[in-house]
Amino acid sequence: MHHKLGEFEEIVLLLVAAQHGEAYGLSITRAIEKELSRPVTMSSVHTALYRLEEKGYVSSHIGDAEGNRRGRRKRVFLITAEGKKSLIEARDARNHIWDMIPKFVIEFS
Amino acid sequence: MxxxxxxxxxxxxxxxxxxxxxxxxxxxxxxxxxxxxxxxxxxxxxxxxxxxxxxxxxxxxxxxxxxxxxxxxxxxxYNPLSMLSNYLKVGFRNLLKNRSFTVINVLGLSVSMAVCLVIILMINDQLSYDNFQANKDRIYRFTHERTNGRIGLPIATVPVVLGDRMQADFAGFEHMVRFSRGFGGEILQDGKAIAINGLQTEQSFFEMFSFKLEQGNIETCLKEPNSIVLRKDIAEKLFGDKNPMGETITVDTDENYLVTGVLEAFPGKTHIEFESLVSMTGRTFSNWEGTTEGWVYFTLQEGVSMDGLEPMLTALQEEHYNEQSEYLVDFNIQKMTDITPGPLYGNQIGSSMPNFFVIGLAILALLIIICAAFNYANLSAARALTRTKEVGVRKVMGARKGHLTIQFIVESILVSLLSLVVAIGLLQFLIPAFENLQMSSLLNWDLSLEPKIYAQFIGFSVLVGLITGLFPSLYLASFRPIEAMKNAISSNKLSRVNLRKALIICQFVISLVLIVSSTLVYKQIKFMVEKDYGYTKENVINVELQGQDYEILKTELSRLPFVERISATNLIPNTGQTTNVDAKRNFTEEPVNFNYFAVDEGYIDNLNLTLVAGDNFLPTQKDGDETTIILNETGAKTLGFETALDAINEPVILGDSTRVTVAGVVKDYNYMVLYMDIKPMMFRYRPSSFRYAQVKITGFDISDEMTALEATWDKFDPNHEMIAKTFQGQIDEFNAFFYDILYIIGLVAILSITIATLGLLGIATYSIQVRLKEVSIRKVLGASSKGLILLLSKGFMYLFGIAMVIGFTLAYLGNSLWLDGFAYRVSFGVDIFLITALVMIGIGILTIGLQALRATTTNPANILRDD
Incomplete structure (x- = not known):
C-alpha cells in the first residue's frame, strides 16, 4: 500500500521525525507556529497525525504527563520505517524538480 | 515555563x-x-x-x-438486545425467588392499573363519538351565546330560520341540515302506549351524515311531509317481526306518519340523539326569537373558506336582535369534532360529558399511577440492595451502565405486564360495577374491550414499566463493581429518604380521610334510610295514575280482597320533590311559604299520621271548591297559632285569594329529603292534582298482589302499562345517588390504602435493609429481638403519628362541612376514629413489624461474614 503524502502531512511527519521521541500533538502545533510562522489549529495537527497513523507512517503510544496537563498523559508519536521511506521519496521528488529548474531562474530572480 | x-x-x-x-x-x-x-x-x-x-x-x-x-x-x-433473553430469564427467576414480593408488587400495581384502565376505557368511549362519519372533519354547526344579562353557557341551538337565511345569502354551502325539536308523543300500538321521540329534519341529513338505511330510499325518504324514518330498535319495538315499511303510525291520536325508512344499526356512537327522524317538509321557520328551536349543521364546498361566514353572522345578529328583543345573541360556529368531547353547551342535541370531566379523569388516572409507580420504585430500590452482587459480577464481566439499566427496566416492564394481566382480570368486576352506577346509565357508556383497546393497555403498561423501572435501574446500575461485590454500598447514599417519608405521610393522610369519610357516608346513608320518618310506608304501593280518573281506579282496586285502603296524592314524600303555596292569615300579613301535598281523606290513615287537633277532610268535599286544609305542627306555629287547637277553624288565605279554613293539624313528620328540617306544610284537598294512588295492601305475598293489581289495571286502562312501585322502593331509588357516592369513595379509599400500604412496605423494607449490619452487630452484642423491633419501628411509628394527627384533623373538618348541611346527621363518634386508627396501626404493625422481625431473625453471621 503506497499513499501519497499531502503537503501538510509531510510537514507534520518531518516534525515527528525531528522531535524524535518527544513528538505529540501540541509540540508539533507549537513547532509549526514557530518554525514556519504559520497559524495552525491543534485539531488539524491531531487529525493529520491520526491520518498518518492510519497510513502506517507513524506509530503512537501513551507517554508521560509532564507539563500543565492536569494529570493527563501524552500520546507520543514515532516515525515508522514506512514513514521514513515516504519522507525520502518526497524529498527525492522535490530534489528532482529542483534540479529541473534552470540555474539562472533562481540566481536572477 | x-x-x-x-x-x-x-x-x-x-x-x-x-x-x-x-x-x-x-x-x-x-x-x-x-x-x-x-x-x-x-x-x-x-x-x-x-x-x-x-x-x-x-x-x-x-x-x-x-x-x-x-x-x-x-x-x-452496544447491542442490548443480544442480552434480552438472559435478562428475561434472570428477571423471571428473580420474580419466582421472591414470590411474596412479586405478589405484593403485582397486586399493588394492578389495582391502580385497573382503575386507570377503566379511565382509559372511558376516555376512549368519549373519543369514539362520530368517528364513523365520513365528513366528520368538514361538518360544522351554528351555535349561539346570549350576551346580555348574565353570561351563561354557550348554547347549541339556534333559530332554524338562521339556516334558511344563510343558505339564501351564502353560496358556498355543500349541504345544510336543519333539525327542529318538538317531535314526540305516544303511539298506540296493539293497545299499548309507547313513547317515541325524534327530530324533525330534511333529506340532506343522509347526505351529510353517514347513517345508512336498512330499508327505504335514502334519496327520498324524508321528502314527503309526515314521513318518518325509524331507528332499528324502535322499529322492532313498535312492529316486532312485521315489516314496518308503509305502515302508518298515529302519534298522540291525531298525527299520522308514514314509515318510509328504517335506519341500520349505527356503526358507532354519535352525539345526535334520536329515536326517529320526521320530515320537515312543509314547515317554515321565521321566528328569530326561537333560539332553542333547533340545530343547524352544514358542510362547505371544497375550497370555500369559512371567513365569509363570520361577517354575515354578525350582520344577522345586528339585524334581528337589539336592546328591545329578549336576548342579545352572538352567533358562533362549532366544528363537529369539537362537540363530544367538548366544552359544556346548553341544549345539546344529545347528552354528553363535558371535556373538563374527561381531562379531570385523565389527571386522576395519572395521579393514581404516579403514586403506584412511586411505591413500586421504592420497593424495587429496596430489593436492589439484595442484588448488588449480581450487579458487581455483571459489571466485572463487562456490562456497562446502559446494559444494566436496560436489564432492570426489562424486569420492571415484566412486572408491569404481569400486573396488566391481573388488572384486566379485575376489570371484569370493575366494569359491571361501574356501569351499575346511576350516573353511568345517563351517559350510556360503551366500555367494551376491543383489540385496539388492548393495544393501548399494553402500551400503557409498558410505559408504566419503563417509568417505574427507570429510577431503580439507574440507581442499581451506578454501583461500583468493587463496592457492589463487597456489599459495601454506603448507607449514606440510601438515606435520602425525607422526601419519601413526606410522600408516605401524604398517602396515609389521604387514606385516613377517605376511610373516615366513607365510613361516615355509609353511616349517614344507613341512618337516613333506617330513620323513622314518622309515618308508615310498609306495604304501600304507589300506582301512577297516568291521567286516569282516581275515583274510578279506586273503585276498581277496592274490589281486590287484599287491598286495605287507598288514598291519593300528587307527590311521593322523601324523594326531593315539592309543591309550594304561599299562605297568610289575613291580607295585611307577609305570606309564609308552605310545602303542600294534594291528598284525599284516606291519606292520613294510610300513612298512619296522627291528627293532634281537629278533623280529617270530609269525603264529600271532593265535589265542591277547596274549603279546608290540614296543617302540620310547624306550619301552625309559623302562622302564629300558639297551640294546634287554636288553629282549628281559623281562616287562611292561600296564594292571592283562595280562602280556606284549617280543618286539622297533623303531627310533624319528615316528608322532605332527610338533610332538610321539617318545614311548614299543609294538605290540600285537590283531586285535580292527584298523580298517584297509594294502595295499602296486606303484604302477605307482595309479588302475587302486585300481579293482581296489574291485572286489574290492564282491564281498567289497556293502553298503558301499570307503573307501580313500593313506597320504600321509590325512596331507595332516590337515595341511590348517595349509594353511588359511597361506592366511589369506598373504592377510592381501598385503592388509596393499598397504595399507601405498599408505599410504607417499600420504605420500611428499604430502611431496614440499610440498617441490617447495625442490627446484626447489635444482636451479636446481645440486643434482644424485642428491643430491636422497637428500635427499627420507632421512626415509622413517628411517621404514623404525624399522619394520624393530620389525617384525623382533616377528616373531621372536611366531613363536618358536608354533614352540617344535613338536618338529621350522624355524629362522628369515637368509634369511627378508633376503628380507623386500629386499621391503620394494624397495617403498620403488619408491614413494619414483619420487616423488622425478619431483620432481627436473620442470622448475623450471614450479614457480617464479608466484613
Whole structure:
C-alpha cells in the first residue's frame, strides 16, 4: 500500500521525525507556529497525525504527563520505517524538480 | 515555563461536552493537549478570551477520528438486545425467588392499573363519538351565546330560520341540515302506549351524515311531509317481526306518519340523539326569537373558506336582535369534532360529558399511577440492595451502565405486564360495577374491550414499566463493581429518604380521610334510610295514575280482597320533590311559604299520621271548591297559632285569594329529603292534582298482589302499562345517588390504602435493609429481638403519628362541612376514629413489624461474614 503524502502531512511527519521521541500533538502545533510562522489549529495537527497513523507512517503510544496537563498523559508519536521511506521519496521528488529548474531562474530572480 | 495556578480550570461545560462526544481512547491525550494550550491562552489572552478559545478548540476537535464510534469499534459493542433473553430469564427467576414480593408488587400495581384502565376505557368511549362519519372533519354547526344579562353557557341551538337565511345569502354551502325539536308523543300500538321521540329534519341529513338505511330510499325518504324514518330498535319495538315499511303510525291520536325508512344499526356512537327522524317538509321557520328551536349543521364546498361566514353572522345578529328583543345573541360556529368531547353547551342535541370531566379523569388516572409507580420504585430500590452482587459480577464481566439499566427496566416492564394481566382480570368486576352506577346509565357508556383497546393497555403498561423501572435501574446500575461485590454500598447514599417519608405521610393522610369519610357516608346513608320518618310506608304501593280518573281506579282496586285502603296524592314524600303555596292569615300579613301535598281523606290513615287537633277532610268535599286544609305542627306555629287547637277553624288565605279554613293539624313528620328540617306544610284537598294512588295492601305475598293489581289495571286502562312501585322502593331509588357516592369513595379509599400500604412496605423494607449490619452487630452484642423491633419501628411509628394527627384533623373538618348541611346527621363518634386508627396501626404493625422481625431473625453471621 503506497499513499501519497499531502503537503501538510509531510510537514507534520518531518516534525515527528525531528522531535524524535518527544513528538505529540501540541509540540508539533507549537513547532509549526514557530518554525514556519504559520497559524495552525491543534485539531488539524491531531487529525493529520491520526491520518498518518492510519497510513502506517507513524506509530503512537501513551507517554508521560509532564507539563500543565492536569494529570493527563501524552500520546507520543514515532516515525515508522514506512514513514521514513515516504519522507525520502518526497524529498527525492522535490530534489528532482529542483534540479529541473534552470540555474539562472533562481540566481536572477 | 511559568507555572500557572492549577485552580483556574477551563469551562466545565466544554469539558463535559468534549467527554460526551469524544472517542474514549483518544480522550486523555487530546484533553491533556488542550489543557496545556488553555494555560498558554490564559497567559496570553486572559480568562475570558482563553475560555472562548478553549470552547473553539473543543468544537474544532469534532471530526471523524474523535467522534464516538457506535459500530466498527471492538471496544464498545452496544447491542442490548443480544442480552434480552438472559435478562428475561434472570428477571423471571428473580420474580419466582421472591414470590411474596412479586405478589405484593403485582397486586399493588394492578389495582391502580385497573382503575386507570377503566379511565382509559372511558376516555376512549368519549373519543369514539362520530368517528364513523365520513365528513366528520368538514361538518360544522351554528351555535349561539346570549350576551346580555348574565353570561351563561354557550348554547347549541339556534333559530332554524338562521339556516334558511344563510343558505339564501351564502353560496358556498355543500349541504345544510336543519333539525327542529318538538317531535314526540305516544303511539298506540296493539293497545299499548309507547313513547317515541325524534327530530324533525330534511333529506340532506343522509347526505351529510353517514347513517345508512336498512330499508327505504335514502334519496327520498324524508321528502314527503309526515314521513318518518325509524331507528332499528324502535322499529322492532313498535312492529316486532312485521315489516314496518308503509305502515302508518298515529302519534298522540291525531298525527299520522308514514314509515318510509328504517335506519341500520349505527356503526358507532354519535352525539345526535334520536329515536326517529320526521320530515320537515312543509314547515317554515321565521321566528328569530326561537333560539332553542333547533340545530343547524352544514358542510362547505371544497375550497370555500369559512371567513365569509363570520361577517354575515354578525350582520344577522345586528339585524334581528337589539336592546328591545329578549336576548342579545352572538352567533358562533362549532366544528363537529369539537362537540363530544367538548366544552359544556346548553341544549345539546344529545347528552354528553363535558371535556373538563374527561381531562379531570385523565389527571386522576395519572395521579393514581404516579403514586403506584412511586411505591413500586421504592420497593424495587429496596430489593436492589439484595442484588448488588449480581450487579458487581455483571459489571466485572463487562456490562456497562446502559446494559444494566436496560436489564432492570426489562424486569420492571415484566412486572408491569404481569400486573396488566391481573388488572384486566379485575376489570371484569370493575366494569359491571361501574356501569351499575346511576350516573353511568345517563351517559350510556360503551366500555367494551376491543383489540385496539388492548393495544393501548399494553402500551400503557409498558410505559408504566419503563417509568417505574427507570429510577431503580439507574440507581442499581451506578454501583461500583468493587463496592457492589463487597456489599459495601454506603448507607449514606440510601438515606435520602425525607422526601419519601413526606410522600408516605401524604398517602396515609389521604387514606385516613377517605376511610373516615366513607365510613361516615355509609353511616349517614344507613341512618337516613333506617330513620323513622314518622309515618308508615310498609306495604304501600304507589300506582301512577297516568291521567286516569282516581275515583274510578279506586273503585276498581277496592274490589281486590287484599287491598286495605287507598288514598291519593300528587307527590311521593322523601324523594326531593315539592309543591309550594304561599299562605297568610289575613291580607295585611307577609305570606309564609308552605310545602303542600294534594291528598284525599284516606291519606292520613294510610300513612298512619296522627291528627293532634281537629278533623280529617270530609269525603264529600271532593265535589265542591277547596274549603279546608290540614296543617302540620310547624306550619301552625309559623302562622302564629300558639297551640294546634287554636288553629282549628281559623281562616287562611292561600296564594292571592283562595280562602280556606284549617280543618286539622297533623303531627310533624319528615316528608322532605332527610338533610332538610321539617318545614311548614299543609294538605290540600285537590283531586285535580292527584298523580298517584297509594294502595295499602296486606303484604302477605307482595309479588302475587302486585300481579293482581296489574291485572286489574290492564282491564281498567289497556293502553298503558301499570307503573307501580313500593313506597320504600321509590325512596331507595332516590337515595341511590348517595349509594353511588359511597361506592366511589369506598373504592377510592381501598385503592388509596393499598397504595399507601405498599408505599410504607417499600420504605420500611428499604430502611431496614440499610440498617441490617447495625442490627446484626447489635444482636451479636446481645440486643434482644424485642428491643430491636422497637428500635427499627420507632421512626415509622413517628411517621404514623404525624399522619394520624393530620389525617384525623382533616377528616373531621372536611366531613363536618358536608354533614352540617344535613338536618338529621350522624355524629362522628369515637368509634369511627378508633376503628380507623386500629386499621391503620394494624397495617403498620403488619408491614413494619414483619420487616423488622425478619431483620432481627436473620442470622448475623450471614450479614457480617464479608466484613
Amino acid at each position: 511559568k507555572e500557572l495556578p492549577e485552580d483556574i480550570n477551563p469551562p466545565k461545560w466544554a469539558d463535559r461536552f468534549f467527554k460526551w462526544y469524544c472517542y474514549a481512547p483518544l480522550h486523555e491525550s487530546i484533553y491533556g493537549d488542550m489543557q496545556e494550550r488553555y494555560d498558554e491562552y490564559l497567559e496570553r489572552y486572559g480568562l475570558r478570551k482563553a475560555n472562548r478559545k478553549y470552547w473553539l478548540d473543543v468544537l474544532r476537535f469534532m471530526n471523524r477520528h474523535t467522534l464516538k464510534r457506535s459500530k466498527n469499534s471492538k471496544v464498545n459493542t
